[in-house]
Amino acid sequence: MQAINLTGAAGGPFNFSLAPGAAMAITGPSGAGKSVLLRMIADLDPHEGKVLLNGTDRASQPAPLWRQRVGYLAAEPGWWHDQASAHFTNRTLAEALMPTLALNPNLLDQPVHRLSTGERMRLALIRTLLNNPAVLLLDEPTGALDPHATLLVETLLADRLRQGSSLILVTHDMAQSARLGATRWHLEAGMLSAQDDIAINGDPQ
Amino acid sequence: MNPILLTPLDLLIAASLVLIDALVSIWLGLRLHKQLVVAAIRCTVQLLLVGYLLRFVFRVDTPLLTLGLILIMILIAGREVAARPEKKLARYGNQIAGLSAVALATFVTATFALATALRPHPWFSARYAIPLAGIMLGNALNAASLSLDALLSGVLRERAAIEAQLALGVRFRDATKPLIRTAVRRGILPVINVMSAAGIVTLPGIMTGQILAGLSPIEAVKYQILLMFLLAGANGIAAVSAAYFAMARLTDQRERLRVDFLS
Incomplete structure (x- = not known):
């Protein structure tokens, strides 16, 4: 995936490219526009600039199709039915993925408001993964998770990376980007800069 | 059966009920009497104007x-x-x-x-x-x-x-x-x-x-x-x-x- 002169509420122009199987981790202070940057790539917020996927211009395809291939998951994902199961078109596939994230498939029969924040986050991740997007845009996907569940999510994401998906991750967890082999980027004052030198210098280990 | 036509006096008598409301407002200190009277006058004027307007429009047709x-x-x-x-x-x-x-x-x-x-x-x-x-x-x-x-x-x-x-x-x-x-x-x-x-x-x-x-x-x-x-x-x-x-x-x-x- 290639972003060319992306400019919008998050700042910019942003230019970067991401090979299949590669991951980017974006850090930055709250309100710097990390989420907005992901939303711009997913074409959910108005902005200038182009995004190409495998050389195909985003503008040449319908937005819903683009969003299936470039899956964005918000930090607080929304739900539009009472029952958890109603959010999945294919329940069998969802049930197959749930144990890998330490979720009991029975949770699907619960109303969404009965689920914990962490359970909701993992279910929302499954919801996004079931589209098999070529690029995953995840906004703090493990923010509400305990260390064990965090590792399970990372294992699942690493699988997807090995299968050729790309990943852009907003995270505050430096160790997480290292575990996923992600290049580190810092977004502040509308500028996105590579952080690998700072990360190496600042790494306590 | 022909409609009973109302005279201005009929309406004036009915308006006494609005006055009762106004008196209640003064008596209970509701401070609504002024608004009440203004609203009653507005209602009368607006409806009369519409009545004349409609009569005109119906005639021209x-x-x-x-x-x-x-x-x-x-x-x-x-x-x-x-x-x-x-x-x-x-x-x-x-x-x-x-x-x-x-x-x-x-x-x-x-x-x-x-x-x-x-x-x-x-x-x-x-x-x-x-x-x-x-x-x-x-x-x-x-x-x-x-x-x-x-x-x-x-x-x-x-x-x-x-x-x-x-x-x-x-x-x-x-x-x-x-x-x-x-x-x-x-x-x-x-x-x-x-x-x-x-x-x-x-x-x-x-x-x-x-x-x-x-x-x-x-x-x-x-x-x-x-x-x-x-x-x-x-x-x-x-x-x-x-x-x-x-x-x-x-x-x-x-x-x-x-x-x-x-x-």
Whole structure:
């Protein structure tokens, strides 16, 4: 995936490219526009600039199709039915993925408001993964998770990376980007800069 | 049976009841007496003016004047619909949604009634067209403003739910369908209440007026039934079109949810 002169509420122009199987981790202070940057790539917020996927211009395809291939998951994902199961078109596939994230498939029969924040986050991740997007845009996907569940999510994401998906991750967890082999980027004052030198210098280990 | 014609003295005697209200206000210290008197005077003046205006329009009875008057009524109703919600759409979205909704509902139902049940000669006769359009408008205004308000206040509340679906590649029209449904429901419920209560809880105003004016109760009831059905139609059309017109103003070519168009 290639972003060319992306400019919008998050700042910019942003230019970067991401090979299949590669991951980017974006850090930055709250309100710097990390989420907005992901939303711009997913074409959910108005902005200038182009995004190409495998050389195909985003503008040449319908937005819903683009969003299936470039899956964005918000930090607080929304739900539009009472029952958890109603959010999945294919329940069998969802049930197959749930144990890998330490979720009991029975949770699907619960109303969404009965689920914990962490359970909701993992279910929302499954919801996004079931589209098999070529690029995953995840906004703090493990923010509400305990260390064990965090590792399970990372294992699942690493699988997807090995299968050729790309990943852009907003995270505050430096160790997480290292575990996923992600290049580190810092977004502040509308500028996105590579952080690998700072990360190496600042790494306590 | 001829209607009992009212004299100015009759109305003056009835006005004494308003004075009783004013005295109550003074006695209980409600400080409403001034507003009450002003409202009573406004009511009298406005209705008299409308009466004379209608008499003039009925006498002239040219289609152009009739249409012009109906259009002015539609404009005022559209403005009311637009002003009601707390939230406003950018680029006159409220006005456009409100105006289109009441205009569509009024024209469709009024023309339908004039072409089928009433069939006056000529069909655009001001004596039928104007009161009919007026009562349709009043109801369309109510339904459209309820629907518009429900939609615009719901869209921020449902933002995360709608955007979660958009992010999964669901089309905008499918992701917003539940909200459209809520809004239309809100707009249509009142007319269901009115129809269910008609004759039991309330004697509808038009019917009461016609009976007092000397029409046989059965004929008055038949008119009322016709009007109720027309109103149900007007409410439905107004609620649906207000919701869809407003929702169309909340998106763009890339099927985003543009809450920035709402302030």
